[in-house]
Amino acid sequence: MPGAPGTLFEPTRLGDLNLANRMVMAPMSRARAHTDGTPSALMAEYYGQRATAGLIVAEGTHPVPGGAIGPDAPGLFTDAHQDGWAAVADTVHARGGRIFLQLMHAGRLAHPDFLPGGVHPVAPSALAARTLVHTPAGRVPAVTPHALTDDEIEDLVTAFSRAAGRAVAAGMDGVEIHAANGYLLHQFLADNANTRTDRWGGDTEGRTRLTVAVTRAVAEAIGPHRTALRISPGNTFGDLTETDPYATYTTLVASLAPLGLAYLHHTETGTALDATLRALWPTTLVVTPAPGDGDKTRAAAQALGRGADLVSFGRDFLANPDLVTRCRTGSPLNTPLAEGFYGGGPHGYTDYPTASEGRGAAVA
Template sequence: MTPGSLSAPGTVNSALFDSATVGALTVPNRIVMAPMTRSRAASDGTPSALMSTYYAQRASAGLIIAEGAHPTAAGRLGPGVPGLHSDAHRRGWSRVADAVHDAGGRIFVQLMHAGRLAHPSFLPDGVYPVAPSAIAARAEVYTADGRRLAVRPQQLTGAQTLTIVEDFARSAERAMAAGLDGVEIHAANGYLLHQFLAENTNLRTDNWGGTSEGRIRLTVEVVRAVAAAIGPHRVGLRISAGNRFGDVIDHDPHTTYTSLVQELAQEELAYLHLVEAGNADLDDRIRALWPSALVVSPTLSRPDDVTKVGAADAWLRRGADLIAFGRGFLANPDFVERIRRGAPLNAPEPIGIYGGDHRGYTDYPTLEQAHTVRT
């Protein structure tokens, strides 16, 4: 592939290239590859050999957080999305972990249950999307036949909700058996745990809802169960206070997320991953309350600013420990070296963003490869 290019990212805060401690890991720089769905798993959710190549190419990141893997069949987000609830899945992730480690990298995997953003068209027979309450998202979901309206989910019973907690814990154990360095629990961006956190998606009156304490309960129980299963130093949590992705609305995110962070602050987790959502006062409050590493995924200052350089510098001054970059890693396997040098970036091609073969996935050139072609 000969991709287009983006302008050089400009001056970068040198602190990005300092080492940092993340749980049990010492990482060589503060640049995190954010989890991004790429839909290259086999039809049964087993990670493919192509995924091993893709992540190994990006092993220079201080930490890779691999794309969301569903901890149970009902939690699948779409075709080609990987799972982590079978022995086949574990073996596939083991190949990914080995490839990244052989390239000198470190990799967590994100555990993500889609909840009401799953769709019956790609779930196994007899399995249906579930949620805290039987309310359909006013959103479209990606299926093999293109985008379709989300369906009305089934409301989880109390017993089924407890099973979800166990599903996350067993999936985390498989991640460790696969040789991955840890897991990130996804409680953001409109998926199941976020659905429990938010007022418009959680109308329950039992102890899984009703109050902010009830709405945070599932996330708290999942985090504690996973930490007990694999050790808290191997566990991260992702939140997006105020983010409305997937038709999720919390009218008082300050109360919800202050309660959540205070409840989990003593768990000694590896990190908290904050997706910036435009509430600076709340973001600063979360930083003040959280005692261990804070990973921040900043908003883009411009639509074409895939490096987030200005936002990264600002967040390092505000107390972030690591900065998560997403789009910059899509087309730049050597993204870390490019921003270190202030070098131009490959621009992502539309082909291959979600699903497909190696095109738009593992065929982007590094700086060295591009120089070789030119000379």
């Protein structure tokens, strides 16, 4: 990976925060929390190792018991959860980093095999995703979810708001609301998963209403400068189909632009929508570049040239705790180990070497 233009490594501002560079560690589920969803000491070390990122976005964290994406996923609805995340935030800050926490609800991609007893997956409509989901016994077909009632939706908005308050109380610099990648808020945006005819579905405004309501509630609870949103227009993960992503996301972004949020995290589509969203969004834009030639540093520089303010890196941060230094110096990268992606202990999680310890190595 050759060195990138200096702009990627220049300090910048995110609202009232000073960031050391423009590189964002993307949220990636790693399943290292305790069984009850409490973040572990191992998680604090993992995020602390990567504190040289301009901004860390911690992995998707469920605000209610039924929102878990899989076994050992972290939550944020008890005092123990909050204390665990406080240890993560303290470790990152002690090493000079900045960290947001991603709030997400799995929706119909959850499964009864790992949810607490009596809790069933929920979704906008009672339509099972035609996909497999991770459980303790392996990958199994998704189940038919319970269609949320109007009252349950209102309770969910409140739950996101409360979890955001806990995140800030734990010392997080802010929260990123996950409305992407096939999970619950994205399910409401997608017309094949959301067939409702009430105010939470139907037309484009109806399908965007829940994401707007959650974002507004969180911004009111912790301040818009600590609130961000992630979207992935046209993403088909989780058996989703969006007939007209251009209309959906221009409507959504235009509705939220006046709030003055910390940032919008956009997964590029490689279409005219990318430039349109940049024009509509008045504050910081974080971009996950569209797949290119594999040169992530060059793709990041190109994204900055297209108007991104910050650029998100995923598996490269997973496998390289010193990714910023490696990109700046053009050092080889570690190879991510798939067997360490989800669950387990330190192996494939906190034992990747830095460049000074072993250049471009896989973990033995």
